[in-house]
Amino acid sequence: MINDKKRIKSQEIFNQLVLNAIDFLEHSVSEIEKNPKYSIINFCTAVELFLKSRLMLEHWSLIFNDPKQANLDKFLQGNFTSVGMEGAIKRLNKIPDLKFDDNAEKNFNTIRKHRNQLVHFFNATELEIVATEECKGWFYLSQLLREKWKDDFLEYVDDIDKLDKLMLNVRRYLQAKFNALLPEIEIKKKQGISFNTCPSCGFDSSENKVIAEISQFSDYLLSPDCLVCNFEAGKELIVSCPNCENGQIKVQELGKGECESCEYSINLDYLLDKYAESKHIEKGLFENNRAYCNSCEHFKQPTVVPYENIWLCLSCLKSYDYNQVGNCEFCGELVSGNLDDSFLSGCLMCEGMAGYYRDKDD
Structure with a gap:
């Protein structure tokens, strides 16, 4: 009985979050010309609510600001402090199937910071800047809702299509810049x-x-x-x-x-055979010229190869400088990313010495 009640309430809260997100985004578009300040505030709120709604589908406790304090009764009553956008982004990106593009995260955080500035300080904001941020924000958000998270928002396909048409109105405020x-x-x-x-x-x-x-x-x-x-x-x-x-x-x-x-x-x-067949020893590169990618985490095989003056992942096309690829100090694998203290903390392919002793203790 409790589980059924929790499931029904979870779906109810999910629907409320999505409907509120749609409402805030509609208001954002309607206000962009006369009140660009409130437009970006409402747009940011819409993005935050969409992210929370998807996070909640993973588990209801994840929308608590502190999941350790998650309480079923408070959740069912709606009596709790929910996670903010920054926290929601971090939690979503820790779940492999929900992780999204680095550029999307960068854009959402830009909008969040802009919103915070406008809420706490009475700053004027230019229509062109707001239109730019919202166009990019909608591109990344709609990509999640219509592609990556499509199955979770099937019930709202028509609403999302209507929002897409509404967002065309925002683009026209960049026409003067294009003409120039x-x-x-x-x-x-x-x-x-x-x-x-x-x-x-x-x-x-x-x-x-x-x-x-x-x-x-x-x-x-x-x-x-x-x-x-x-x-x-x-x-x-x-x-x-x-x-x-x-x-x-x-x-x-x-x-x-x-x-x-x-x-x-x-x-x-x-592509791997084409670009990583030779050892490139003459260029001073590693003898092993295929590294594992820290960005897309393609574990089946190393996909990062030397590409002229950079390293390039042939799976996700993430590029790395030479100093961003090296051998893990613990397992010796050639990987991309930050390898500082890799002997202790490990890398993409291992958990380092700390993980070794933890497994041993277990």
């Missing part, structure tokens, strides 16, 4: 720089910046960056097609891609 940037964009196009439509603000202002290239393969790594809203889309690895003469393959994640000309497909194993 058009001459610069045209000059860059004549220089051979390509532009895509930005998935955040919707303008043809996303510049494809080459951040690394391997001339011997005619391959390069792109990082699209919008000149209007500063949105950084996911990186793209451009690979010359091994099957036809002039074809190119765009790889965005998991090492998968298909040639635009002949439809030849490649996978992660192909």
Whole structure:
């Protein structure tokens, strides 16, 4: 009986959180022109409520500010202090299936800090800044609601679609900035720089910046960056097609891609063999030239390889400087990330000396 009551109440609170999030986001859009300050406050509240609602589906105690003090009676009565956005983000990212993009976390935290400044200090805020933050925020939030967490929000698909149409109204407040940037964009196009439509603000202002290239393969790594809203889309690895003469393959994640000309497909194993076959001893790199990725945590095989002047994960396209890849002091595996004190605390692949003694004691 208690379990049924808890389950029913959990679903009820989840629905209330989602409906309140939708309401706050609708108010955010309606206020952006006349009251940009309250628009960003309401938008931030909407994001926070959506994050809390998904966190609660994992377990009701996780929305308590202090899960150690979680109490079923207080939960059923709604009498408790809930976790804030910062805490919700940290908890979600500790759950493998719920972990989201680093750029999403960065954007949500930017909005949170902006909200806090406006709540505690009476600061004016520019419409253009608010529109930029909200366009990027909605891109990342809708990606979670419509893709990664789709099954959890199926009941609200129509509401999310309506919110998406509402957010188109926010984009128009960046039109003047796009118009001012058009001459610069045209000059860059004549220089051979390509532009895509930005998935955040919707303008043809996303510049494809080459951040690394391997001339011997005619391959390069792109990082699209919008000149209007500063949105950084996911990186793209451009690979010359091994099957036809002039074809190119765009790889965005998991090492998968298909040639635009002949439809030849490649996978992660192909890329690993292509970029990490030689030992690169002459460049002073590690003899083992495949490392495990600390970002996407691809445990099946090491996916980080030397790519010109950086290390690149061929699974998630996360790039690392040379000093961000090294051998764990405890297990010796080649991994990316912070390896300070790795002998004691371990790395992605082990728990270090502390874990060794803990297991021994158990």
